[in-house]
Amino acid sequence: xxxxxxxxxxxxxxxxxxxxxxxxILTSTKEKKDVPDGLWFRCPGCKKTSTIDEIRDSFWVCPSxxxxxxxxxxxxxxxxxxxxxxxxxxxxxxSKDKLGFVDLKKYKDRxxxxxxxxxxxxxxxxxxxxxxxxxxxxxxxxxxxxxxxMGSVVGEKIARGIDYSIAHKLPFMIISKSGGARMMESAFSxxxxxxxxxxxxxxxxxxxxYISLMTDPTTGGVTASYAMLGDLNIxxxxxxxGFAGPRVIKETIKKDLPEGFQTAEFLLEHGxxxxxxxxxxxxxxxxxxxxxxx
Amino acid sequence: xxxxDFEKPLETLILEIEKIKEVGEKTKVDVSSAVKELNKKxxxxxxxxxxxxxxWQTVQxxxxxxRPYTNYYISRVFSKYQELHGDRNVKDDKAxxxxxxxxxxxxxxxxxGHQKGVNTKMRQLRNFGMANPEGxxxxxxxxxxxxxxxxxxxxxxxxPGAFPGLEAEERGQGEAIARNLFEMINLKVPxxxxxxxxxxxxGALGIGIGDRVMxxxxxxxxxxxxxxxxSILWRTWDFKEKAAEQLKLTSKHMNAFGLIDGIxxxxxxxxxxxPTETAAIIKKYLExxxxxxxxxxxxxxxxxxxEKFSAMGFYDETx
Numbered sequence: 001x002x003x004x005x006x007x008x009x010x011x012x013x014x015x016x017x018x019x020x021x022x023x024x025i026l027t028s029t030k031e032k033k034d035v036p037d038g039l040w041f042r043c044p045g046c047k048k049t050s051t052i053d054e055i056r057d058s059f060w061v062c063p064s065x066x067x068x069x070x071x072x073x074x075x076x077x078x079x080x081x082x083x084x085x086x087x088x089x090x091x092x093x094x095s096k097d098k099l100g101f102v103d104l105k106k107y108k109d110r111x112x113x114x115x116x117x118x119x120x121x122x123x124x125x126x127x128x129x130x131x132x133x134x135x136x137x138x139x140x141x142x143x144x145x146x147x148x149x150m151g152s153v154v155g156e157k158i159a160r161g162i163d164y165s166i167a168h169k170l171p172f173m174i175i176s177k178s179g180g181a182r183m184m185e186s187a188f189s190x191x192x193x194x195x196x197x198x199x200x201x202x203x204x205x206x207x208x209x210y211i212s213l214m215t216d217p218t219t220g221g222v223t224a225s226y227a228m229l230g231d232l233n234i235x236x237x238x239x240x241x242g243f244a245g246p247r248v249i250k251e252t253i254k255k256d257l258p259e260g261f262q263t264a265e266f267l268l269e270h271g272x273x274x275x276x277x278x279x280x281x282x283x284x285x286x287x288x289x290x291x292x293x294x
Numbered sequence: 295x296x297x298x299d300f301e302k303p304l305e306t307l308i309l310e311i312e313k314i315k316e317v318g319e320k321t322k323v324d325v326s327s328a329v330k331e332l333n334k335k336x337x338x339x340x341x342x343x344x345x346x347x348x349x350w351q352t353v354q355x356x357x358x359x360x361r362p363y364t365n366y367y368i369s370r371v372f373s374k375y376q377e378l379h380g381d382r383n384v385k386d387d388k389a390x391x392x393x394x395x396x397x398x399x400x401x402x403x404x405x406x407g408h409q410k411g412v413n414t415k416m417r418q419l420r421n422f423g424m425a426n427p428e429g430x431x432x433x434x435x436x437x438x439x440x441x442x443x444x445x446x447x448x449x450x451x452x453x454p455g456a457f458p459g460l461e462a463e464e465r466g467q468g469e470a471i472a473r474n475l476f477e478m479i480n481l482k483v484p485x486x487x488x489x490x491x492x493x494x495x496x497g498a499l500g501i502g503i504g505d506r507v508m509x510x511x512x513x514x515x516x517x518x519x520x521x522x523x524x525s526i527l528w529r530t531w532d533f534k535e536k537a538a539e540q541l542k543l544t545s546k547h548m549n550a551f552g553l554i555d556g557i558x559x560x561x562x563x564x565x566x567x568x569p570t571e572t573a574a575i576i577k578k579y580l581e582x583x584x585x586x587x588x589x590x591x592x593x594x595x596x597x598x599x600x601e602k603f604s605a606m607g608f609y610d611e612t613x
Contacts, residue, residue: 155606185608186541188607191603195603199600200476221495226472228469228472243463249458252459272469
């Protein structure tokens, strides 16, 4: 025991002194490695690191704690579609700033920045391809692009995806991952809820299946429109799913929220999901589901 | 009568008139010409104020404590109103009301709307016009009932948003609103939606899919309230005026964007100052529009509804 410590600490053993009690720090100093950035992936759930290759091979699901890490459209497409082969649809539709919206930043500049930092064109990417030999149109959201916010492009790509499904008689899936509506498009973003719901009724009339996969997070206007309208509503484990955000609810009711509130498991328990699917089993499950409808 | 800060010149004049009248009565002096002069001034001032409203002032007007709510319009526009309660599942949500009513004792309609409370106690009972899932489900139940018996539907929208509560989430606020959007788009009967106060986000849209979506002149309709927008994008509540401006949420903007089908003009001075007149204007609008919509055949009407909402949005299409 070092000198000069107050007497009260005498009862504490030296091992307690040096043990890391802060949650999440699991690597001992000895095991710490110096590596260049971009090769390692640190799980936001359990804070354990694995190599990028390892985590990619396990579908971006943490091998230690099963945390389903946020991934965007093309990462899903790569492991869902056979041999990672798919065709991007309507990739030429991009957002513009019709309202001249300015908050702390101009929406116009936000769009430019979002494109640059994410390398994506908008918060929605649509593709068609085969899943175990069965064709499926998938519209998947990109959280990296302004929080996966639903603006006009998101709505239009869903609309065209549905038209494509109807024209080719194919099942349709949306992978939701969004903070909600894109405020910078004001009422236009609100109306995407109406627009996508309207289009989904056309898909329903054509008797084509619609699978809604909710991933972390699915909130706001997305939950209150297409995410909840699946013939099958499914979700990834642990995903935050809700209409109002947890912070807003907490402020409203002025109480702490119960553990597990608004998780996929919570929604399953309350009757709003058909089932929860582990990402590793997603491809097989989807091909089974498509099979039921054939 | 309560006056908003930008209505102060109006208040001053009206107080002046009252004072002069009082003096006239006491002193038995004829003040009628002075009163007449001042009344002219009142009209002029009112016109000036109301033709130059900024966006935030419109938001304030939409929330004016004396602005009529759904139940007021129901009582003035229709007769034989029978309120119908409950979603047949959980409970009766007091933030959304609805029932059968008659227009001119000729046409039965199903009228549904958000209801805010008129005093502190009622405001609580009505949950400030913020509906829970059962409110949206009650609304849908009534709409389906109307559809079954081929009666047109009129909705009055006036909400600061769907209620963001714990139980609302447990009972599926998102699902309830989504289901209404999905079902309303294909209703076989004419649907007319009128925003009579606040049109906040999904809570408004949840009873807002119609063949005609109209806004009373001094109302707003947006994806988020100016206050919440300010708190999220500016990270402080202080930019609500700026947010209101940026959101372009007034009836004029919304009409110019083609996101609504039209504006129902209010008397100069607003619905809160002239509630009876405003109700009469709404009634006239319904008398004209319901037969117009019935004249369109069902399939076409639904198709037009779907096409209208499907066309909303702006984007670039690169080569």
